[in-house]
Amino acid sequence: MVIKVFIVDDHYMVIEGIRSLLQNEKSIEWMGHAMNAASCMAFLQQQQPDVILMDINLPDMSGIDLCKEVKMKYPSIHIIGLSSFNQQSFIQKMLDNGASGYLLKNATREELVYAIETVIEGEIFLSDEVELTVQKNEDSKIPIITRREMEVLLLIADGLTNNEIAIKLFISTTTVDTHRKNLLAKFEVKNTASLIRMAAQIQLIPYIKPKN
Amino acid sequence: MVIKVFIVDDHYMVIEGIRSLLQNEKSIEWMGHAMNAASCMAFLQQQQPDVILMDINLPDMSGIDLCKEVKMKYPSIHIIGLSSFNQQSFIQKMLDNGASGYLLKNATREELVYAIETVIEGEIFLSDEVELTVQKNEDSKIPIITRREMEVLLLIADGLTNNEIAIKLFISTTTVDTHRKNLLAKFEVKNTASLIRMAAQIQLIPYIKPKN
DNA sequence: TATAAAATCCTGTTTTTAGGGGATTGTTTT
DNA sequence: AAAACAATCCCCTAAAAACAGGATTTTATA
Numbered sequence: 001m002v003i004k005v006f007i008v009d010d011h012y013m014v015i016e017g018i019r020s021l022l023q024n025e026k027s028i029e030w031m032g033h034a035m036n037a038a039s040c041m042a043f044l045q046q047q048q049p050d051v052i053l054m055d056i057n058l059p060d061m062s063g064i065d066l067c068k069e070v071k072m073k074y075p076s077i078h079i080i081g082l083s084s085f086n087q088q089s090f091i092q093k094m095l096d097n098g099a100s101g102y103l104l105k106n107a108t109r110e111e112l113v114y115a116i117e118t119v120i121e122g123e124i125f126l127s128d129e130v131e132l133t134v135q136k137n138e139d140s141k142i143p144i145i146t147r148r149e150m151e152v153l154l155l156i157a158d159g160l161t162n163n164e165i166a167i168k169l170f171i172s173t174t175t176v177d178t179h180r181k182n183l184l185a186k187f188e189v190k191n192t193a194s195l196i197r198m199a200a201q202i203q204l205i206p207y208i209k210p211k212n
Numbered sequence: 213m214v215i216k217v218f219i220v221d222d223h224y225m226v227i228e229g230i231r232s233l234l235q236n237e238k239s240i241e242w243m244g245h246a247m248n249a250a251s252c253m254a255f256l257q258q259q260q261p262d263v264i265l266m267d268i269n270l271p272d273m274s275g276i277d278l279c280k281e282v283k284m285k286y287p288s289i290h291i292i293g294l295s296s297f298n299q300q301s302f303i304q305k306m307l308d309n310g311a312s313g314y315l316l317k318n319a320t321r322e323e324l325v326y327a328i329e330t331v332i333e334g335e336i337f338l339s340d341e342v343e344l345t346v347q348k349n350e351d352s353k354i355p356i357i358t359r360r361e362m363e364v365l366l367l368i369a370d371g372l373t374n375n376e377i378a379i380k381l382f383i384s385t386t387t388v389d390t391h392r393k394n395l396l397a398k399f400e401v402k403n404t405a406s407l408i409r410m411a412a413q414i415q416l417i418p419y420i421k422p423k424n
Numbered sequence: 425t426a427t428a429a430a431a432t433c434c435t436g437t438t439t440t441t442a443g444g445g446g447a448t449t450g451t452t453t454t
Numbered sequence: 455a456a457a458a459c460a461a462t463c464c465c466c467t468a469a470a471a472a473c474a475g476g477a478t479t480t481t482a483t484a
Binding site: 010011012013014015016017018019020021035105106107108109112156157158159161189190191192193194195196197200201205 | 232
């Protein structure tokens with residue numbers, strides 16, 4: 001049985017690299033690629049692969065969210081997260097959202113093929129290095145914040161004060177203050193500067209600054 | 213005349229992708245790859261390519277430094293910086309260190325080939341999107357801050373208060389406050405959150421957080 | 425050597441955040 | 455059904471940052 005593989009990545013060179021690596025694998029069928037979340041979803045309406053290799057950074061949506069959406073509509077598709085970085089927080093989120101594995105972009109052909117074969121069996125695959133990190137970082141800080149906290153965080157990053165945020169979210173200023181306190185506690189920092197820095201570094205804050 | 217190309221990148225998939233993209237180009241000869249700065253330098257002792265495609269992120273040394281080193285010893289080699297991100301600060305540093313071009317990893321085969329051909333002619337090549345960024349940022353706000361303001365900015369990002377910064381720099385708290393005010397003015401923001409966000413986004417703040 | 429720019433310091437006031445306590449109402453999850 | 459979590463709200467105090475308006479000295483640079 002041939003495993004049908006599809007890839008979602010906005011880097012042409014990575015797509016080409018994976019295609020090239022899988023070219024001579026007789027057990028794997030290359031279904032094509034998408035360079036963003038929207039065209040991925042469009043493709044899936046026509047055909048369903050067995051495995052999707054999915055970059056965590058996409059131009060229109062994070063791979064983490066796309067993963068969730070795909071698994072919601074097509075639970076039988078196995079998703080392998082793909083990224084350059086060995087970041088536990090992303091890996092965890094991908095897995096939480098239904099991904100079956102996580103592969104670093106410096107993986108070899110053998111790893112790639114093995115990953116695909118593993119997730120098809122219903123098992124979880126993680127890159128060697130990733131597993132190490134997961135272990136190492138287990139005890140360290142990967143703040144898990146709630147949806148509301150995330151909203152507040154983004155508005156803080158946009159430069160709004162507690163009062164302005166309260167008005168925008170139709171809640172009391174004291175509530176905003178509580179969310180803010182919880183954010184500081186979860187990130188284990190003592191002020192806004194460190195909070196925003198950390199959040200920016202773990203890519204919680206979108207790069208393009210929305211006006212006002 | 214055949215252009216000899218070598219690549220330095222720690223992502224196997226990217227190496228493979230570029231190799232695959234250049235495979236059928238008769239005017240280009242693939243010399244091989246290195247996955248870190250050390251083996252790149254070792255390779256160059258044996259053979260010299262005409263063009264090196266060099267990732268800015270390498271495990272043992274930044275591409276920016278490696279670029280400088282290579283150009284020092286082998287001035288005739290043309291270097292094209294390679295990265296996933298469209299970050300003006302890196303691009304500028306690569307060019308300052310002697311690189312002849314900058315290519316994003318989502319470049320097409322045509323762009324890649326054109327880039328190689330362009331730098332061989334002694335010209336500078338920049339990805340379309342990169343040029344846009346350079347242009348866009350030209351007239352827009354790239355705040356020019358002084359050395360002292362930079363020091364203060366980094367300490368703010370580290371979570372220090374004005375008072376703590378004052379102690380660390382052996383200056384008065386009011387001076388720190390003045391620097392801070394100037395930073396806010398130069399960045400055209402009204403609070404620390406926005407300041408740190410912007411600074412992080414234009415890569416003014418180092419990624420690895422130094423302890424304390 | 426003017427002149428500009430950078431770095432230093434000051435006195436105020438107002439606004440915002442941080443830190444310490446709570447508490448209530450829903451909604452998941454076990 | 456109980457426990458845990460999320461979201462909401464409150465009080466109070468202290469610390470920090472933002473805003474306004476200065477000034478002096480040192481260091482580049484035209």
